[in-house]
Amino acid sequence: MAPDLPPPPRSLVQLEAARRRFGPGRVALLTEMVQTGDPLADAATRELRTGGEEARRASDLGLRHGAAFLDDRFPALRALLAAAEADPPWLDRARLARGSEAYLAIGNVWITLSLGPGSLTHTYSSPSIARVLVRTGNLTRMARRRIIETGVWNIETALPGGLERGAGGYVHNLQVRLLHAGVRASLRARGWDDRETGAPINQVEMARTWLDFTYVPFRALGAFGISFSRAELDDLYHFWRYVAHLLGVDPRLYGDVTDQAQAGELLALINGTMEPATDDTRQLTREMLVAVAELLQPSLRLPPPLILDLTHALARQLHGDALADRLAIRRPPIRLALPLLTLANRLRRAHERLWPRQRARAIRATVAYFREQLATLEGPTTYQRPAEGPGGLPVTQEPPARP
Structure with a gap:
């Protein structure tokens, strides 16, 4: 432990x-x-909060065109952007492209299912993360919009070329990073007690969330017949390690995580030192599964109650009975049909490996669906807007209804 650090938080x-x-x-x-x-990011956020509209314009310019476009009035923002623009020594952009393809080949339905019942169920099971989300105000009332916005970030990140400097995924990841810094500043201004749970949106929580988009969904997808070759997993982890770089995760946490075994060890360390589930975690999980079911309805074209049962069944299967019971996830009868979904996925993946054109077609279909989703999004995401809530906290808003 660093000598100047206080004792470990009670969490x-x-x-x-x-x-x-x-x-x-x-x-x-x-x-x-x-x-x-x-x-x-914390220093850049202090600069943005004191610099007003001029600082926000400079931030938008720098995010899209680079630190070189900023003058000396915003040194902290320039330092943040310069660090993001500096490629890690291990980065191989050809592998980034292959990682994007490996992710998109999963298909939009299973990406969504791995995001909700997989990734976010695990994210919300952390009491410290749930505590931050609930204290930012309206997450539970705006669950559907927040799921959509997480999906927007995920889509922009995964689309071909999305992580090139100034491209959509690159910009969105840095916007999320600045949002996290803004939340940290606001919660501390409102009396956040680091002795209880550590810093708000701290490095451990960021690493755990990163694992929720790597280890957790990759394991989950494998359980349902969507397996990956060793080369695909290598490229996927290369891709997501660069995302961690953009999001500001300390490389000491993820730098040597290049496969499922190493990721599983890191997650076991984090989960093994974490508090048990709370009412906040159960509430967030329940409302997230409802929101995911609503979003899947146009793709699955099944009765809404059946889709909700499916999300509960998938979440229970993915995370096991112990965690599912702690999060009050139900045991719907449709869980008995899950082996059929697994078989169908195995057959599809085998077909795509035998016929590369089928895989390319699946990638194109996912890209087309995602671009359509982005085109229909109304209004900016929470992380794209200035903080407007009490104490400078972000406020998630549904766009106004069309007349």
Whole structure:
């Protein structure tokens, strides 16, 4: 542990058991990271909050065109952008392109299912993350819109070329990073107690959320017949490690995570020192599954109650009975049909491996669907708008109804 750090927050539990399993060095890093935000983004946010409209215009210009377009009035923003623009030494842009293709080949329905019942169920099971989300105000009342906005970020990130400098995914990831910094500043101004759960949206929470978009969905998809070759997984992790770089995750947490085994070890360390589920986690999970079911209805064309049952069944299958029970996830009868979905996915993946044109067609179909989704989105996302809530907190808003 760094010598100037305070004692571990009360939210970290089972530390002795973690030291025995993972070693004192990794637990010391975990303890440091749970008390650390994102210094570059935090400094840039302070600059943006004092610089008014001129600073926001400079931010938009820099995000899209680079740090070189900013003058000396915004040194913290320039430092953030320069760090984002500096390619990590391991980065291979050809592998980024292959990682994007491997992700898009999953297909829009299963990407959505892995995002909701897979990724977000696991994200919301963290009491510290749930505490931040609930304290930002209206997440539970705006669950559908927030799921859509998470999907927008995911789509922009995954689309071909999305992570090139100034492209949609690149810009959206940096906007999310600045949103997180703004939430940290606002919650601390409202009396957030670091001694309880560490820094708001701290490095451990950011790493856990990153695992919710890598290890958790990759494992989940494999359980339902959507497997990946070793080469595909290598490219997927290369792709998502670059996303972690853009989001400001400390490379000491993800730098050596290049496969499922290493990712699983990191997640086991984080989950093994985490508090149990709370009412906040159960509420967020329940409303998220309802929102995902509503969003899937146009694609699945099934009765809404049946789709909701499917999301509960998938979430329970993906995360196991112990976590599902803690999150109050139901046991609907449709879970008995899940082996048929798994078989269908295995057959589809085998067909695509035998016939590369089929895989290319699946990728094109996913890209077309995602571009259509982006075209129909109304209004900016929460992370694209200035903070408008009490104390500078972001407010999620549905766009006004059309006349």
